[in-house]
Amino acid sequence: MSRKGLLIVVSAPSGAGKTTLCKEISRALPNLQHSISYTTRKPRPNETDGVHYFFVTQEKFNKMIKDKEFAEWAVVHGNLYGTSKKQLSEMMDGGIDVILDIDSQGAMQIKENWGNGVFVYILPPSFDDLRRRLTERNSDATNEIKKRLENAKKEIPYYKRYNYVIINDKFEKALEDLKSIITSERLKIDKFNTDMIDEKFNL
């Protein structure tokens, strides 16, 4: 039944496994797509422009802010990141459920400005675990890891402002939890075209 897409906002401290979870969930569930953010961060070796992010200059990003092209934007770990308003509207108006992998500053902007959304926070089992994961991931330099851990201390307290919390201890379990959340949200009465149902049952 045709309906507007859901907006699922997922945040976590860096290293909690959010990106992998978001990637896997859009493979596991139909009709769910990732929004591709804009960033001024330099691409990592395995990243492709237009797939992982749209990598843009600071000038281009600032122009987009000025032209009000972002649904939300924030400075994260010293780089600018933002979600395109146009991309978001097109997907949702087309009935696609959209998953936003963004930080809590951006999530709070969406909460204030974008009407309804489903807000999911991913936590690691502990701070020590987070430190270990970031160190083992090894894709970032030591001072980058330090910066991400400092940021995590500021980021984590936001979890209370989300609708759902997932503790990512075992990946498969966390993925199941995220699937359950999205499936339940999809089944909510306000997501159905009740006129169409009424018509079908001659109500």
Ligand code: 5GP
């Ligand atoms: P990374 O550079 O490791 O890909 O991402 C760093 C952080 O930026 C992650 O927490 C990620 O969720 C966040 N991020 C990615 N895209 C956006 C965005 O469009 N807006 C905001 N606010 N945060 C974003």
